[in-house]
Structures are given as structure tokens and as C-alpha cells.
Amino acid sequence: MRNISLRQLRSVTAIHRHGKIVSAAAELGLTPPAVTLQLQQLEHETGLVLFDRTPDGMRATTAGLAVLDTAQAIEERLRVLSDEIDAVKGVKRGSLRLGVVSTAKYFAPRLMAAFMANFPGIEMKLAVGNRAETIESLKNHSLDIALMGRPPPGIPVRAVVFGDHPLVIIAAPDHPLVRQRDITRERIAGESFLMRESGSGTRISMEIFMRGVAGWMDNPGIEMDSNETIKQSVMAGLGVAFISGHTVAYEVETRRLALLDVIGMPLRRQWFAVARSDRAMTPAMGAFHDFLAKSGARYLPAFGQLYPEPTF
Template identity: 30%
Template sequence: MNYTFHQLKIFLKVTQLKSITKAAEELHLTQPAVSIQLRNFQEQFEIPLTEVIGRQLYVTDFGTEIAKAAEKILDEVYAINYKTLAYKGQLAGRLKLSVVSTGKYIIPYFLSGFLKEHPGVELVLDVTNRSKVIESLENNEVDFSLVSVLPDQLQVERTELMPNKLYLIGYKEHELNNDAYDYNIFKELPLIYREPGSGTRQTMEKFIYKNLLPVRKKMELTSNEAVKQAVIAGLGFSIMPLIGIKNELINGELQIIKVEGFPIMSTWNLIWLKNKEFSPLADAYLNYLDQHKKQIISDKFSWYDEWGK
């Protein structure tokens, strides 16, 4: 056998994402390059590692075992690199975070300065829906998770980052009154929902039930981007986090519909398992946030309080 570190890395990413295209995107490679390396890796085994049925890629049982071994090998190689940097006095290691999908609009700003200060740190960032974020935290697969709705079933500790504001939004051609509407407006507007398991969906439904809003559910979509495009196209209205619609508001593709009692408020929290033993890297990142988060909010999110007034 003569497989390379590069092939192991590609194979592991393909098995994690179940997609050559997605693996290529995450690894910043072309799809043909990933396909060639995957084929070269497969040729060293007599038993299939993956199979394609229709257009879906599946990992065989044997492939799953090889992927586990590949992950252990890669972790050991990374550990050697980190120990070398640590011996030279540099902070090094892998910082692992899971982030709810809307959190992708804020978390980079709370990471960029830290990563620039410590070039030996490798970031592993998983952006997914809330249920998977909580699952990865519960399994202790990550150092921290970013959520706007705290989990009920886990004992966690947290540090607050910034407010999360949700507004009722509509497409640009929808005519509005200057005054704020009361809750009766929900009798007229078909609402577009996020999928179950979404933090936005949970916050939205909690508000609806608490205030007995007479909503009309129009459809259910699996991402904030899909919801935005549906609203822009005039397919319905939605309640969405302000943080994810800045560009669409500036471009006039979306508009905030003023309603009494809005915005719905929650808080972006970075959370971790209670009594978790931090690595020096994770501890350093928390200290960085404590020292810099107010300045980051002032520098990067000064626009946040201007919308929806």
C-alpha cells in the first residue's frame, strides 16, 4: 500500500459529507482532482470503499472502518504539528465549533482576530441546524457551540455574544402602512417556516403560541437562504433574524413589516458542556472573547441597531 496523507484527508472528507462536490468545495479543490485522488486511493483496496446508487454516494461498511482509521492517522499527524509549534512557544491545536446556520453571519467576526494572532491554530467549523449542533455538543465532539436558543436537555455554561432580533419580513412590492400593524396582520399573510429543529423555527413558534397569533402556514423550507429567496419571489412572508438579511434590506429586495411587539428578542450564546475541561487553546479563545467581544460588536455590528426602528 502506498496511499498519501493527501488521499487520506480527501477520503475522510468525502465520507463525512457523502459528496465529492461538497468535499471539493470544503477542501478548495476541483471536483475532478478529488475524484482522481479518491479513485487512486480505492485502487489500493480490493474491497469497495464507496458506492454510488443513482446520484447518491454511500460509504460501505469497509469504507467506514477505513475512514475511522484515516481519522486517527490524521489526528496523530496534526498532533505532531501542534506539539512542534507548542514547543516553539506558539499556541496551537484544533479549535472545534458547531454553529447553527444563521450563526454563520456573526461567528467569523468573533474568530478572525484570534486566528490572526495565533496562526498555529486550525479552525474546524461545522455550520448546521440546531438539532445537529446540540448533538455534536452532547457527544463532546466540539469545544463550543453557537446557538440562540439554549438546550433544555443539557447542562451547559455560556458566554453571551450579542442580541438576536427577529422581524416579520416581506417582498419589496408589498405595500405597507406607515404605522405598525397589530397581530391581526397574520390573518392575511401566508408564513414561510424553517424546518423542525431550526432555532429560528423554535423561537418563531414559541412567540406565535404565546401570543395566540392567527397564522397561516404556507410552506416549510430547510435553510434561511431558501426562505429569503421564497420571500423575495413573493411566495409568502416570514419571521427571520435581522443578522441574515442585511444585504437584502440594503438592496431593497426585502422589507421589514413593522408589527407591535416586534422584534422578537433572543441572545447569541457561545455554549459548552458544564464542567468541561478546556484545552489551553479553548481557554485562550474564551479569554480572547471576554477581552474583545464588546469592541468586535462596536466595530462590525454598529448597523444592527439602525434597522427596524
């Protein structure tokens, strides 16, 4: 294995990412025959086939996945080395790939702006996805740090709490329940719910909150794939929604949406900054973790803003 080169590993990674040698070659700035040669040399070195050629493209074999894991680990270590060299030089430079679940996109830009004001030499990239997509990106090493409501199971991670995450139930301002107080779970269960897809953090919290309410799971509501769609649908009077308070702070403040006074709400959760614990922490990652732990909460929407005085 001593003859394996970085070029070979990067070729294999690009083939896996695109599923086609032509596309991998375009990414790497090489010709398709050159990428094919790199793959053949690596397969000769390992003595195993690294990709199955299928009608849908190149698919990594078990041996190929093992090589890919090593390639990703080497690339990460090279990034760490680059940041460490910059740190030794006394230069606050580096890069950070930040992923956020869709609920966190409402405050992530403020966090990034504040952090980059203190560390202008650190280049940041932002990826927004649902919980499943963000966890998958952590698994395949596409992210350095992810912001989410709960650390994912099944991945070795280090998690830092950086603020409270209130969950609320919202309705249109003219909904009959807006004027009621101490609404029970049984009463709210009779409403038409608009909810995120199964497996999302908000959906999981909602199912836990409503657990034990007779008959609720028989007709839980209508699934929607984004918080924005849910908010617009609630405004239109299609139903009520269990949602992150941080996604509706502006709409509640401007009275386009109203909070329902449901017993047990708001449900208090926390925001976490999550990174893999089985990889080295770069100076840029360490700086961002420290920033979130010390100052992250101040860039979250103030929870008091969610409760304007009612105008009955």
C-alpha cells in the same frame, strides 16, 4: 480493563462512525483483519459484545456505547494535554472545532478571521448545521464550542453571551404592509408565513411570539429548510417571514427586503457560545471564549443597518 489500548479504542470509534469494518480500516490506515482483531481483543477484555452485526451495518450495543463514551473522553483529554504542553512551551498553538447554527454562518467567518489574526497558531474547523444537528454534535463530542441562540437543554454546558440577536419579520419591498405602522400580531397572522423547520431556534421563537393569536396554529405557513430559500421566496412575493435580523442585514440595506413594523418587534434574543461543562477546557477554547466575551459583539451586523430610511 488495564490491557485496553488506544488502538483498540480508536478502532471501535471508527467502526461506530462508519458502521463498517472496511471503512473503519481505510480511515485508520489498517487492514480489515487488523481492525477486526482489535475489536475481538476489546470484546474479550470486556467480556461483552460491543456491536450487533445488522444488514445496515455495525450498531453499538449498550456496552459498546459505554466503551465509546470512554474512548471519546480519552481522546479529548489527550487533545487537552497536547494544548497544555504547547502552552507550557509558550507556543500559542492548538485546535478548535467550532459549530454554528445556520443563522450564525452569516457572521461566523468574521469572528474566525479576527480570532485567528490574534492566534495564528490555532487551527480552526467550522461545521454549519441546524439547531438539532449542532446539539447532536455537542452531545457526541464532535464540537468544542457551538454558537447558537439558546443553550440546549439536557446537556451539561457552560454558556457565554457574546451579543444581541434581533429577530424581525420581513417582506418584499412592494408588500402592502411595508407602508403600515404598528402592525398587530393578529393582522400579521393573516399573512402567508415562510418558516424554518420545526425545532429550529427561529421557529421556536416565532411560535412563542405568535402564541395566543386565535387560529394562527391552524395554518402557520410553509416550512423551508434554509434561510437562503426563505429570503429568496420572500423576495419573490411568496409571503412574509420571521427571521434573524443578522441573516438579512445586507438585503435590507440594499432594499431587496423590507422590515415590517410589527408591534413587539424586533424581538431581542442573545447569541451564546456553548461548550460542554463536563469536559476540560483547552487553552484554545479558553482563548476563544475570552475573545467572544470581550470582542464578539463588534463582529455582528450592526442592528442600525437594518433600518434605512423609507423612500415613500
